Amino acid sequence: MAKKPELDDFLVPFFDGGKKLKPFDLKSVDSSAKPLSRGSKEEDRTRLSEVGVLLDELQEKLHAQHRQRVLLVLQGMDTSGKDGTIRAVFHDVDPLGLRIVPFRAPSEREAAHDFLWRVHAQAPMAGELCVFNRSHYEDVLVPRVLKLIDDEECERRYRHIREFEALLADSGTAIVKCFLHISKDEQRQRLQARIDDPTKHWKFDVSDLEARKQWDDYQSAYSVALGATSTEYAPWYMIPGDSKTHRNLMIAELLLRTLQGLKLEFPPAKESLKGVKVE
Numbered sequence: 001m002a003k004k005p006e007l008d009d010f011l012v013p014f015f016d017g018g019k020k021l022k023p024f025d026l027k028s029v030d031s032s033a034k035p036l037s038r039g040s041k042e043e044d045r046t047r048l049s050e051v052g053v054l055l056d057e058l059q060e061k062l063h064a065q066h067r068q069r070v071l072l073v074l075q076g077m078d079t080s081g082k083d084g085t086i087r088a089v090f091h092d093v094d095p096l097g098l099r100i101v102p103f104r105a106p107s108e109r110e111a112a113h114d115f116l117w118r119v120h121a122q123a124p125m126a127g128e129l130c131v132f133n134r135s136h137y138e139d140v141l142v143p144r145v146l147k148l149i150d151d152e153e154c155e156r157r158y159r160h161i162r163e164f165e166a167l168l169a170d171s172g173t174a175i176v177k178c179f180l181h182i183s184k185d186e187q188r189q190r191l192q193a194r195i196d197d198p199t200k201h202w203k204f205d206v207s208d209l210e211a212r213k214q215w216d217d218y219q220s221a222y223s224v225a226l227g228a229t230s231t232e233y234a235p236w237y238m239i240p241g242d243s244k245t246h247r248n249l250m251i252a253e254l255l256l257r258t259l260q261g262l263k264l265e266f267p268p269a270k271e272s273l274k275g276v277k278v279e
C-alpha cells in the first residue's frame with residue numbers, strides 16, 4: 001500500500017551551498033495534486049474551518065505571549081491565489097495580531113535603497129503573525145526575467161536573502177514560505193474569468209498577459225530561486241494550486257503545524273491580581 005503524502009513531501013530540497021547534482025525544477029511537482037484531501041471539497045472545507053478555529057486560538061497565545069514571531073511568505077504566478085488564500089485561511093483568525101503586507105513594484109524611494117530595505121521594515125514584530133503577499137523574492141524574479149540583473153547579481157541576492165532570513169530566524173521568527181504552484185492552463189482559465197466578469201476587471205492588468213508570454217522564463221527563474229533559498233530555518237513548500245480548496249487546506253495545515261511547534265502558552269497569571277475584586 002502506497003504511503004499517503006505528507007506536508008514534508010512537498011519541501012523544496014534545502015540549499016547545500018550550490019553543490020546539488022540536479023537543480024530543483026517546478027515541473028517535478030504536480031500542480032493538480034491533492035495530497036491532504038479528505039475526499040471531497042465539502043470535507044476539505046469542513047477541515048479548513050476546524051483548522052481555522054485552532055489557528056485563532058494559537059494566534060491569540062502568540063499575541064499574548066508577545067515574544068515569538070511568525071512570517072508566512074506567499075509567492076506564485078499571477079492568479080495563483082495569494083489573495084484568496086489569505087481570505088480563506090485567516091477567515092476565523094482575530095486580526096488583532098495578524099498583519100498582511102502586499103509587496104508591489106518598489107517606489108522611487110524604496111528603489112534608491114538596497115532591495116531588502118523595504119522588506120526588513122515590514123518583518124513581523126514580537127507577538128505578530130505576518131503574511132507577505134509577494135515578497136523580497138520579486139527582486140530575484142522580475143529583474144532576472146527582464147534581464148535587468150545578471151547571474152552574478154542574482155547569486156549575490158540569493159545569498160543576501162539567506163542571510164536576511166537567518167537573521168530573522170535567529171531573532172525568534174518562524175518562517176514558512178509557500179509557492180502556490182498552478183499550471184499554465186489553469187492560469188489561462190483564471191485570467192479569462194477576470195476578463196469575462198466585469199466585477200473582476202479591477203483585478204486584471206494587461207501586463208499579466210505580457211508576463212504570461214514569458215511563462216517558461218518565470219518558471220525557470222522560480223526553480224532556481226526556490227532551490228537557492230530553501231533552508232532548514234526558512235524552508236520553501238510547493239503548494240499544488242490548481243484546486244483552490246485544497247490549496248487553502250494545505251497552507252492552513254502547514255501553518256497549524258508551525259504554530260503548534262512553538263509550544264505557545266498564555267503568559268503566567270499575575271500574583272498581584274489574585275483576590276482583586278472589581279467594585
